Amino acid sequence: MAFQQGLSGLNSSSKALDVISHNVANASTVGFKASSTLFSDMYASAMVGGTSSLQVGIGSKVAAVWQSFTQGNLTATSNQLDMAINGNGFFRLQRSDGTIAYSRNGQFDVNKDGYIINSSGDKLTGYAVVDNSGTSTVFAGEPSVIYIDTSNVAPRESGTASVGVNLNSSEKNPLNQDPVGSDITSYLNATSIPVDSYNYTTSITVYDSLGNSSLMSLYFVRDPDVAGVSPNTWTVYGRLSNDVVPDPTDPATNIGTPLEELGQMTFTSFGVLDTTVANNGNFTISRTAAQIGTGADALSFSLDLTKSTQWNTSFGVTTSPRTDGYTTGALTGVSVSSTGVLQGSYSNGLTKDIAQLALATFASPQGLTSLGDNLWAESYDSGQPTVGAPGTGILGSVTSGQVEESNVDLTTELVQMIVQQRNYQANAQSIRTQDQVLQTLVNLR
Incomplete structure (x- = not known):
């Protein structure tokens, strides 16, 4: 029987070495999960009436090879x-x-x-x-x-645009400044606008249905003084860079982009937009296809300036310009x-x-x-x-x-390799011992 027991032990250890070698071979395999060998002992089936206290095992077998799904590094x-x-x-x-x-x-x-x-x-x-x-x-x-x-x-036409600015509360209308500035209303159809005709300017990019970008330039002008006091109201002007304005004397020639009055912004004494004023800080800009002149469809978008303030500090863009439109992209x-x-x-x-x-x-x-x-x-x-x-x-x-990474622990696997090597040697020794015992019986005279 010792031959069978030793042979089963050799087979089990050999199978365990196969599993260990497989783990070691995949120590650098991404996503690999290490396996371990589960052993079980073997007994002959007891005969009816057999005495269980005299049962001797007939060796071992590999019951299962389980994988460990622990997290790898x-x-x-x-x-x-x-x-x-x-x-x-x-x-x-x-x-x-x-x-x-x-x-x-x-x-x-x-x-x-x-x-x-x-x-x-x-x-x-x-x-x-x-x-x-x-x-x-x-x-x-x-x-x-x-x-x-x-x-x-595909490009997307701008439907909304927004920007927030701070308008310095100590600023005056250009006509109330010293020296006196220019009147911006005199330049609504001019190709250029003098810098002394407005208080501040900023811009935001919008897009038409073909993805053409157009720069929407905004000009902020504080309203003229009333009885020597500057009101908390500002007039907003705007112009689109893609606008087409024919020369009245020669329709085949363009004279530039028009400047239009968009509306007013009214602030409270605390420097924020007055919410009691309807549509305060909200404007709508519309252009026909002919006015755009790019071959795109008519453009209409809302401009939101409601994040703007009027505090006694320098002018600046406080909320970054945004639009829901964009040009084509790869x-x-x-x-x-x-x-x-x-x-x-x-x-x-x-x-x-x-x-x-x-x-x-x-x-x-x-x-x-x-x-x-x-x-x-x-x-x-x-x-x-x-x-x-x-x-x-x-x-x-x-x-x-x-x-x-693989969750194989090489240190553990190498130690287990030594253990299974010793087990293999021990099982081989049990077969050798049984052989020597049989040889002794054969040599009896």
């Missing part, structure tokens, strides 16, 4: 599409045959067709954008392969947020949500079937996957520009 890379899962979950991939596989290896890139793939060509899956008209993008539907459209984004890069949202960056400064990653988790990850290539497949023992967005439920977050 994260390492930074230079590829923004490299991703690491920090916590529970697996990347969900669609293979070339349409089946679904799962992986912790987040080394991805974009192929020529615009799909995000791993080194084996398996496609990353996620949720598509169903609504991006609000302040936040809505993702929904069944997970599908993620496609990145590399075509230029895709320049893709980044991934911690919640798995893929965002495209475009040459026009636009950032656009493309899709959201789908992660999956299982009730029993040890029950997954290993497919090789850092992939696992669902099995009866693993249970069905729970699929969701990163950071929801028990799913971990995603880190862009990093990958998860």
